[in-house]
Amino acid sequence: MSLLSAEHVTVRLGGADVLSDVSIALNAGEIVTIVGPNGSGKSTLLRTLLGILPVSSGRVTRNARIGYVPQKLALERTLPLSVRRFLSLPIRHSRAEADAALARVGVPDIADRQLADLSGGQLQRAMLARALLAKPQAILLDEPTQGLDQPGEAAFYRLLEEVRRDTGAAVLMVSHDLHVVMSASDRVICLNGHVCCEGTPRVVSNAPEYRALFGLGTQGALALYQHDHDHTHDCGHDHA
Amino acid sequence: MLDDFLMRAGLAGVGLSLATGPLGAFVVWRRMAYFGDATAHAAILGVALALAMDLPVGFGTLAVALVMAVTVSTLSGRGWAIDTVLGVLAHSALALGLVAVSFLQGVRVDLQSWLFGDILAVSRADLAFIWGGGALVAVLIVWRWDRLLVATVNEDLAHASGIDPNRERMVLTLALAVVVAVSIKVVGALLIAAMLIVPAAAARALARGPEAMALLASAIGAAAALAGLWLSLSFDTPAGPSIVAAAAAGFVIAGVVGRLRA
Numbered sequence: 001m002s003l004l005s006a007e008h009v010t011v012r013l014g015g016a017d018v019l020s021d022v023s024i025a026l027n028a029g030e031i032v033t034i035v036g037p038n039g040s041g042k043s044t045l046l047r048t049l050l051g052i053l054p055v056s057s058g059r060v061t062r063n064a065r066i067g068y069v070p071q072k073l074a075l076e077r078t079l080p081l082s083v084r085r086f087l088s089l090p091i092r093h094s095r096a097e098a099d100a101a102l103a104r105v106g107v108p109d110i111a112d113r114q115l116a117d118l119s120g121g122q123l124q125r126a127m128l129a130r131a132l133l134a135k136p137q138a139i140l141l142d143e144p145t146q147g148l149d150q151p152g153e154a155a156f157y158r159l160l161e162e163v164r165r166d167t168g169a170a171v172l173m174v175s176h177d178l179h180v181v182m183s184a185s186d187r188v189i190c191l192n193g194h195v196c197c198e199g200t201p202r203v204v205s206n207a208p209e210y211r212a213l214f215g216l217g218t219q220g221a222l223a224l225y226q227h228d229h230d231h232t233h234d235c236g237h238d239h240a
Numbered sequence: 241m242l243d244d245f246l247m248r249a250g251l252a253g254v255g256l257s258l259a260t261g262p263l264g265a266f267v268v269w270r271r272m273a274y275f276g277d278a279t280a281h282a283a284i285l286g287v288a289l290a291l292a293m294d295l296p297v298g299f300g301t302l303a304v305a306l307v308m309a310v311t312v313s314t315l316s317g318r319g320w321a322i323d324t325v326l327g328v329l330a331h332s333a334l335a336l337g338l339v340a341v342s343f344l345q346g347v348r349v350d351l352q353s354w355l356f357g358d359i360l361a362v363s364r365a366d367l368a369f370i371w372g373g374g375a376l377v378a379v380l381i382v383w384r385w386d387r388l389l390v391a392t393v394n395e396d397l398a399h400a401s402g403i404d405p406n407r408e409r410m411v412l413t414l415a416l417a418v419v420v421a422v423s424i425k426v427v428g429a430l431l432i433a434a435m436l437i438v439p440a441a442a443a444r445a446l447a448r449g450p451e452a453m454a455l456l457a458s459a460i461g462a463a464a465a466l467a468g469l470w471l472s473l474s475f476d477t478p479a480g481p482s483i484v485a486a487a488a489a490g491f492v493i494a495g496v497v498g499r500l501r502a
Contacts, residue, residue, distance in 0.1 A: 052399040068400035073393060079269045080447050081393070089393065090386040090401055114448075140400075 001063055002027050003138045003170055004049055009058035011041070011048050018044045020194050021058070026138055031164060031171040035178055035204075036191035037213055042174040043071065045191065046142050049172075064138045067131030067169070071142040073123065075116045083118070084111045087130050101129040104166075105159060120147040124156060132163065139163070141173040157184040178214060245360055246469065252362045252426050253465025253483065255370045256435065259377035259419050261458025264440035265450065266381075266412055269392050274323065275312065275413075276433040278330030279420045282308040284429050285337030286421075287354050292344055298369050301424050305417035308333060313413060334429075357428030357480035359469070366425055373422035377415045381454075384411055389450055427480040434484045435461060442491040445498030460490045 002025035011019040018041045026032055036042045047053045049060055050068060075081075087098045102108050105125040110118065118126060124144055131139055139160075145153040160171050161184060188204040190196040196209035204210050267276055283301040290300025308329060315325045341351060353361070362370070381388065391398040391408035398405045423432050439461035440453065447453035468483030 047396065050396070050400050052396055066400065068397065070394055070396045070400075073397075075393075076269050076271070078441075078444055079392065080444065080449055080453055082449060085449055086393070090390045090403065 003062075003064035004066070004172065005061045006045070006049060006055075007059045007061070009045075009048060009060060010056045011044055011053055012056040013044065013053075017056075018193065019048065022191070022195055023058075024189055024195065024198075026170050026172045028137070029164065029168055029170055030186045031160065031184065032173075032187045032189060033185040034172070034174045034189045034191050035176065036196075038176065040192040042176070042191055043142055046140055046172070046174050050140060064170075065134060065136045067134050067136030067139045069124070069127045069131050069139065069141040069144055071146065073115070073127070077116055079116075081115045082111070083113055083115055083126050086115050086126065087111075087133060089130075091134065093133050097133060098129075101133050102126070104132060104163070105129045121152045121156070124148070125159070128159070128163075132167070132169075135167075136169050138170045138172060141171070143174055143176065145175070160184070245362075246473065248362045248364070248367055249359045249469055249479070250466055252359055252367055252370050253469065254462045255367070255374045256419075256423050256426055257374075257439070257458050257461030257465060258371075259374040259381075259415070260423070260435050260461050261439060261443075261456075262381045262454035263377060263412070263415050263419055264436035264457050264461070265443070265454040266388060266392065267416070267436045268440045268444070269450075270412070272412070272416070273433060273437050274326050274330075276416060276420070276436050278312065278326040278333075279305045279308050279416055280424070280429045280432040281330040282333035282337070283420050283424050283432075284354060285333045285340065287424070288337045288340035288344065292340065297425075298421055302417060302421035304333070305420045306414065309413040309417045313410065353428070354424060355428050355430050356478060357424065357426050357431065359426045359479045359483070360472070362425060370422045370426065373418050377418050380411065380415055384408065385451075388412065427483060431480050431484050434487065438484065438487040438491050439464060442487070442494040445491075445494040446501075460494070461487065464490055 005023075005025040007023050009019060009022045010017055022045060024045075034042050034045060044053060048055060049062070050066065051060065051062070083102070084095075084098055087093060087101065093101075099108070099111060102111055105128050107122055107125045107129070110122055110126065115123070115126065128139075128144075145156050148156060160173075163169060164171055183201055185201055187199065188201050189198045190204055190207070190210050190213065192213055196213065197204055197207040199207070267273055282304050286301035286304030287297055289304065290297045293300075311329060312322075312325055316322045338351070387398070387403045388408050388411065390401055390403055391405040395405040398408070419436070420432055423435065427435050440457040442460050443453045443456035447456050464487035465483050467486040469479060471477055471482040471486060472479040
C-alpha cells in the first residue's frame with residue numbers, strides 16, 4: 001500500500017481546472033520529485049495531497065504520518081519566535097529531541113536564534129527539523145531550495161538523501177529547478193495540469209512531453225550533473 | 241483615599257488589559273490593526289440600535305461587532321481586498337450609527353462618551369461585564385494558544401498539523417468582537433484599537449518569545465490604564481485619551497530600553 005496517493009484527482013480553483021485527472025502515489029522510502037513549469041499545478045497538487053485544498057473529483061488517500069516543509073514562511077518581525085519554540089509548535093518536544101533534530105539537519109547551534117534572523121538555508125533546515133520531529137513516514141516539501149545558491153541546493157538534496165537513508169522516510173517534493181533535483185530523485189513526475197510523463201530522471205528527461213515543456217537545453221545540464229555524480233570531477237567545474 | 245468610582249475605573253482598566261494583551265499581540269502579528277478599528281467603529285451603530293430597541297448597550301455592540309466580523313471574513317473570502325472591505329464597512333457602519341443616533345427621540349445620547357469612553361462612570365454591572373468578557377477572551381486565547389500561534393506563523397503548516405486556520409481566524413475575530421463590546425465604555429470606539437496595538441507593540445521591543453510578549457502587553461496595558469487614570473485625576477484630562485497617551489509613553493520607553501539592552 002502506498003503512503004500517499006491521488007487517484008484521478010481534479011482540482012478546480014476560481015472556475016478553472018488547475019489539476020485534471022491526476023493520479024500519483026508515493027511509496028515507502030522513495031524520493032519523488034514533481035517538476036513542471038510555473039502554473040502547472042505543482043504546489044496545488046502538494047496542497048491537495050496534504051488535505052489543504054478540497055478535490056473536485058477523485059480521491060486522495062493518506063496512510064502515513066506526514067511531515068511538511070512549506071515553500072516559505074512569511075515571518076513577521078513583530079512576532080518574536082526562537083527556533084526552539086518553533087520546533088515545538090504545536091507538539092511539544094524535549095530540549096534533547098529538538099537539539100538532536102537540529103544536529104541531524106546540520107544546524108546544531110541555532111536553537112536559541114530568532115527565526116526571523118536565520119538565512120534562507122538555515123530556515124529551510126529548521127523547517128525540515130520541525131518536520132522530522134513528528135517522526136514522519138513521508139516528508140513533503142514545496143520548492144525547498146528556492147532562494148538557495150547552487151551549492152546550497154545540492155547540499156540540501158544530499159541532506160534529504162541522508163535523512164531518507166537514516167529514517168526510511170519517503171520524500172515527495174515540488175521543484176521548478178530541473179537538473180540538480182532530478183538526479184537526486186528515484187522518480188520524477190512531470191506535471192502540467194495533468195501528468196505528462198513519469199519515470200526515472202533519465203527516462204523523463206528523454207521523454208518528448210518533457211522536452212516539449214522544457215526544451216532541449218536542460219538535457220545538457222542533467223548530463224553534466226550526472227557526470228558530477230559519477231565523480232568525473234573534470235566536468236563538475238562547468239556548473240558555475 | 242481611593243474613591244469608589246476610581247477603584248471601579250482602575251479595576252475596569254486592569255480587567256480589560258487581561259484580554260487586550262494577548263489579543264493585541266495577535267492583532268499585531270497578523271496585521272489586523274485596521275480590523276480592530278473597523279469593528280470598533282461599527283460598535284457605534286450597535287449602541288444606537290440598542291438604545292432604540294431598549295436593549296442593554298453591551299448586547300447591541302456585541303451583536304454588531306459579531307455581524308461586522310463575520311461580514312468582513314465573508315467578503316474578503318470572496319476576493320475583495322481586505323482594506324477596501326474594512327474601509328467600506330467601518331465607515332458606513334460609523335456613519336449609519338451616527339445617523340441612527342440622531343433619530344432617537346427622547347433618549348439623550350452622550351455621543352462623546354461612546355466615542356471616547358467614560359471610564360470614570362463605570363458601574364458595578366459594567367465592571368462585571370468587562371471582567372466577564374475579558375476573562376472569557378483570556379481563557380479562550382490561552383486554551384487555543386498553540387493552535388492560534390501555528391495558524392499565525394503559516395496557514396499551510398497549521399493545516400498539515402491538523403489545525404484549521406479558518407477556525408482559528410474566526411476565534412480571533414470573535415474574541416475581537418467581545419473585547420470591543422466590553423471596552424467601548426472604558427476607552428471608547430475611537431481608541432479601542434490603540435489599547436490593542438500600543439501595549440503589544442511596546443512589549444515587542446522587550447520580549448524574546450510570543451508568550452512573554454502577550455504577558456508583557458497585558459502588564460503594560462494595565463500600567464497604562466492606572467497611569468492614565470492618575471493623569472486624568474491630577475490634571476483633569478479626559479480619561480480614555482490619557483490612558484492611551486500613557487500607553488504611547490510606554491511604547492517609547494520600551495523602545496529605548498529595548499535598544500539599550502540589544
